[in-house]
Amino acid sequence: MSGALDELIALMARLPGLGPRSARRAALALVQKRKVLLEPLAGAMAEVAASVRECLICGNVGTGEKCDICLDPKRDGRTICIVEDVADLWAMERAQVFKGRYHVLGGTLSALDGIGPEDLNLPRLAARVEQDGVEELILALGATVDGQTTAHYIADMLEGRGVRVTSLAQGVPVGGELDYLDDGTITAALNARRSV
Amino acid sequence: MSGALDELIALMARLPGLGPRSARRAALALVQKRKVLLEPLAGAMAEVAASVRECLICGNVGTGEKCDICLDPKRDGRTICIVEDVADLWAMERAQVFKGRYHVLGGTLSALDGIGPEDLNLPRLAARVEQDGVEELILALGATVDGQTTAHYIADMLEGRGVRVTSLAQGVPVGGELDYLDDGTITAALNARRSV
Numbered sequence: 165m166s167g168a169l170d171e172l173i174a175l176m177a178r179l180p181g182l183g184p185r186s187a188r189r190a191a192l193a194l195v196q197k198r199k200v201l202l203e204p205l206a207g208a209m210a211e212v213a214a215s216v217r218e219c220l221i222c223g224n225v226g227t228g229e230k231c232d233i234c235l236d237p238k239r240d241g242r243t244i245c246i247v248e249d250v251a252d253l254w255a256m257e258r259a260q261v262f263k264g265r266y267h268v269l270g271g272t273l274s275a276l277d278g279i280g281p282e283d284l285n286l287p288r289l290a291a292r293v294e295q296d297g298v299e300e301l302i303l304a305l306g307a308t309v310d311g312q313t314t315a316h317y318i319a320d321m322l323e324g325r326g327v328r329v330t331s332l333a334q335g336v337p338v339g340g341e342l343d344y345l346d347d348g349t350i351t352a353a354l355n356a357r358r359s360v
Numbered sequence: 361m362s363g364a365l366d367e368l369i370a371l372m373a374r375l376p377g378l379g380p381r382s383a384r385r386a387a388l389a390l391v392q393k394r395k396v397l398l399e400p401l402a403g404a405m406a407e408v409a410a411s412v413r414e415c416l417i418c419g420n421v422g423t424g425e426k427c428d429i430c431l432d433p434k435r436d437g438r439t440i441c442i443v444e445d446v447a448d449l450w451a452m453e454r455a456q457v458f459k460g461r462y463h464v465l466g467g468t469l470s471a472l473d474g475i476g477p478e479d480l481n482l483p484r485l486a487a488r489v490e491q492d493g494v495e496e497l498i499l500a501l502g503a504t505v506d507g508q509t510t511a512h513y514i515a516d517m518l519e520g521r522g523v524r525v526t527s528l529a530q531g532v533p534v535g536g537e538l539d540y541l542d543d544g545t546i547t548a549a550l551n552a553r554r555s556v
Contacts (some may be wrong), residue, residue, distance in 0.1 A: 190377055192421075192446055193376050202409045203409050208371055211368075
């Protein structure tokens, strides 16, 4: 096995979702599909490395100083959806239902992992609320302990600034069967019950 | 999401072991770890694309016309181990027990997938047996129907050429518990029982 290939495997193994064994298999597939996979992928990576950067406003990834969403005049800047990371932003975008802008925190508060408010993208959020006439902040954070801690922290931080802070509803997932749901979800769905 | 990133995700999703969702996650990790992961990986891929090629003798991957194993004078050229693909060659090498050379078939015969003898690296194998004074061919092919069909085909092909054709033993894996073994393995192990 050559040194270059060893290095490729070691780097591939550091990607989320690939371990040492699957990294070997992926590297081998790359070598065997040089023209259709390896060369295009090396090119795409070089291009992303050269062009993609973090949006100065919201923390999304894009090709300029501001991301496509922050630049889009059709998106409503008065509503900001707060997400943990870019993957969650993409998940929201896939639903094609939110027409406001985003703010990417870059994580959630976590006492266990030693992540405090100063590690998150919070100062820029406060500045946006002050300057941009934001009317509603939607907290789209995970229904985990860390996510909910972060949600409470942000709600506290922005209290008295005249901005409405809301959060995604909790309840039965669409297509979900009650039999397979955990007790916490059923409790949340019952507490948030609506008249039909 | 930018076009370059879209293309990167589409290409990553074609790697074995990654689907559309994990490709997105991996691409995001690349963007977020640009200096430590994305740029080195783009470089490693470009280098592998430029330097790694198939060995003209055995079909292994290496950086020259002949691979490291075929060039190594310490490896015994009289014993050749026949493997299905380079991943299997690497698995044999990890065991650090085989000191001969290899021959990579590039697949196994498969009536279902329409893979015939002409699709495999067989002519070069016959030439090697003729020219290089090969004394033993070890068939290290999977214990599947296709693997065993291929083994029988090769044994038939080389009959009368004065080369000994052997095959890896079948039996209980080291550390294996009988309770978890399938009937076929237990049958094979019983038939190949040895005196202690």
